[in-house]
Amino acid sequence: MSDDSYELPVPASVLPNLRVAILGAGKMGGILLQAFLKNNLLLPDQLVATVQHPDRALALSAQFGVNVGTDNLAAAREADVILLGVKPIQVPALIAEILPALTPAKLLLSFAASVKTRSIEDAAGCDLAVIRAMPNTPALLSAGATALCSGRFVSPEQIALALRIFSTVGRSVVVDEKHMDAVTGLSGSGPAFLYIIIEALAEAGVNVGLPRDVATMLAAQTAYGSARMVLETGYHPALLKDAVTTPAGTTVDGILALEEGGLRATLINAVKRATERARELAAG
Numbered sequence: 001m002s003d004d005s006y007e008l009p010v011p012a013s014v015l016p017n018l019r020v021a022i023l024g025a026g027k028m029g030g031i032l033l034q035a036f037l038k039n040n041l042l043l044p045d046q047l048v049a050t051v052q053h054p055d056r057a058l059a060l061s062a063q064f065g066v067n068v069g070t071d072n073l074a075a076a077r078e079a080d081v082i083l084l085g086v087k088p089i090q091v092p093a094l095i096a097e098i099l100p101a102l103t104p105a106k107l108l109l110s111f112a113a114s115v116k117t118r119s120i121e122d123a124a125g126c127d128l129a130v131i132r133a134m135p136n137t138p139a140l141l142s143a144g145a146t147a148l149c150s151g152r153f154v155s156p157e158q159i160a161l162a163l164r165i166f167s168t169v170g171r172s173v174v175v176d177e178k179h180m181d182a183v184t185g186l187s188g189s190g191p192a193f194l195y196i197i198i199e200a201l202a203e204a205g206v207n208v209g210l211p212r213d214v215a216t217m218l219a220a221q222t223a224y225g226s227a228r229m230v231l232e233t234g235y236h237p238a239l240l241k242d243a244v245t246t247p248a249g250t251t252v253d254g255i256l257a258l259e260e261g262g263l264r265a266t267l268i269n270a271v272k273r274a275t276e277r278a279r280e281l282a283a284g
């Protein structure tokens with residue numbers, strides 16, 4: 001190798017001085033891990049993650065070039081921000097395990113459904129900054145919707161940091177914690193409701209003679225485009241609906257069928273029922 005050879009400098013990450021641990025890098029934790037790396041939010045050496053099974057830890061380490069292990073306490077000690085991604089029922093045991101690492105200097109960001117910030121603060125036994133997040137699965141394509149809420153010891157800078165972290169997987173909003181069950185019912189469960197709507201529209205396309213692949217693409221792209229119209233124009237959905245609905249045209253006949261079938265009330269009930277279930281789970 002010649003003397004004048006040189007290595008390209010590694011570009012800095014967006015959050016260069018932050019060390020992050022993801023405890024429970026399963027489906028959702030894994031999505032976040034990949035998004036942080038892909039968007040250069042953090043470099044691999046700023047990240048550490050844990051899972052339960054050592055073989056999965058090895059596989060994830062190899063896949064992402066990140067230190068993935070099974071030692072939660074060591075991972076928590078190393079980190080400035082600890083993301084909690086285990087199942088809700090596993091949260092108390094995990095908090096007990098990492099207790100010696102929990103100090104007011106750390107930020108704990110939990111995305112375990114239905115686990116209240118207060119229960120984590122109480123278990124931590126110090127003025128720990130706890131932020132609770134409810135992301136959803138379209139986070140995989142950076143098209144997620146996440147709601148965040150603060151515990152009692154969170155600073156405006158820490159909530160801004162959490163918003164920055166979750167902006168790598170889509171849009172984020174801060175809500176009061178009392179709304180988190182409603183968020184779970186709307187955007188947490190919502191992808192499943194919308195898949196059913198897309199599936200039904202595609203089935204309808206097949207029913208009126210379209211090939212299934214064409215019908216599925218048209219249904220999904222129509223849902224995607226309509227969602228973008230709402231988000232990017234800022235117009236009320238009713239106004240956008242009116243723009244498609246010409247007098248005595250085709251759409252208004254379709255809308256009549258939707259109203260006869262009770263689609264609106266059915267969707268309202270679906271979100272209400274999912275919210276009630278989230279409330280039951282939160283109550284234990």
Ligand SMILES: NC(=O)c1ccc[n+]([C@@H]2O[C@H](COP(=O)([O-])OP(=O)(O)OC[C@H]3O[C@@H](n4cnc5c(N)ncnc54)[C@H](OP(=O)(O)O)[C@@H]3O)[C@@H](O)[C@H]2O)c1
Nearest residue numbers: 024025026027028051052053085086087088111112113135
């Ligand atoms: N999936 C969603 O749509 C979604 C949306 C919003 C919120 N959430 C929340 O995200 C959390 C995880 O859900 P998920 O769907 O990602 O579940 P998941 O795929 O089962 O992930 C759970 C992960 O936790 C790991 N784990 C279990 N015990 C552990 C321990 N003691 N120490 C370290 N890691 C441990 C598991 O390890 P192994 O891989 O080795 O088993 C697994 O990787 C849940 O609290 C859920 O409420 C999920």
